[in-house]
Amino acid sequence: MAIAGQVALVTGAAQGIGRGIALRLARDGADVALVDLQPEALASVAAEIAAIGRRATIFVADVGDREQVRAAIDHAARELGGFDILVNNAGIAQVKALASVTPEDVERIFRINVHGVLWGIQAAAERFIATGRKGKIVNACSIAGHDGFALLGVYSATKFAVRALTQAAAKEYASRGITVNAYCPGVVGTSMWVEIDRMFSEITGAERGATFRKYVDGIALGRAETPEDVAALVSYLSGPDSDYMTGQSILIDGGMVCR
Numbered sequence: 001m002a003i004a005g006q007v008a009l010v011t012g013a014a015q016g017i018g019r020g021i022a023l024r025l026a027r028d029g030a031d032v033a034l035v036d037l038q039p040e041a042l043a044s045v046a047a048e049i050a051a052i053g054r055r056a057t058i059f060v061a062d063v064g065d066r067e068q069v070r071a072a073i074d075h076a077a078r079e080l081g082g083f084d085i086l087v088n089n090a091g092i093a094q095v096k097a098l099a100s101v102t103p104e105d106v107e108r109i110f111r112i113n114v115h116g117v118l119w120g121i122q123a124a125a126e127r128f129i130a131t132g133r134k135g136k137i138v139n140a141c142s143i144a145g146h147d148g149f150a151l152l153g154v155y156s157a158t159k160f161a162v163r164a165l166t167q168a169a170a171k172e173y174a175s176r177g178i179t180v181n182a183y184c185p186g187v188v189g190t191s192m193w194v195e196i197d198r199m200f201s202e203i204t205g206a207e208r209g210a211t212f213r214k215y216v217d218g219i220a221l222g223r224a225e226t227p228e229d230v231a232a233l234v235s236y237l238s239g240p241d242s243d244y245m246t247g248q249s250i251l252i253d254g255g256m257v258c259r
Contacts, residue, residue: 020227
């Protein structure tokens, strides 16, 4: 258990990939602060972590609000006795032709996917520096941060932005011993992809499930990704085996996008 006794904070932890990451880090020995907008779902994940034998605390916050992100990290440090790892996992999807995108669409998705990551980086780095810890910051990127996808143009733009923030933060904080990396999933069998598939159906007229199947058919390893697949990479990026890695946005997609 490479991160035994450390404290991790995971945003978007109530379900899907975030839940999978939180449970994996708990199995790796960390105590976990769970952040999301759904208190009942957070309490359920906290109970799962307690069953593993680790401590968990929950904090309801909107990651698009800088002060709420700072408060979440303060809460984690106070309740769990430290702060070592931030996983900026929270994010939302948007399926829309570029010609139909409104200013409100752009503001909403950038507020969560980009601003939320930036506020997390700021607050985590500030805490690490103040306490002298060589912390880990792990950001949610995507295959759409490596390739722009039709009807996912603004979503793709947010994920390219996360790659840029990851690289810049890695360079700015390297002298402090803080590493900053990102994970880039592909097609994961979660409620987010159910919603993406639904939105594609409304635009293209495809039957429900067709878009999901089409993308899964393009995966070299022949199956949809699971939250546990993503969590395995986040486990590595959160632990000491990745101490010499920083500024990287790593594809974990079963071979959809090869670089």
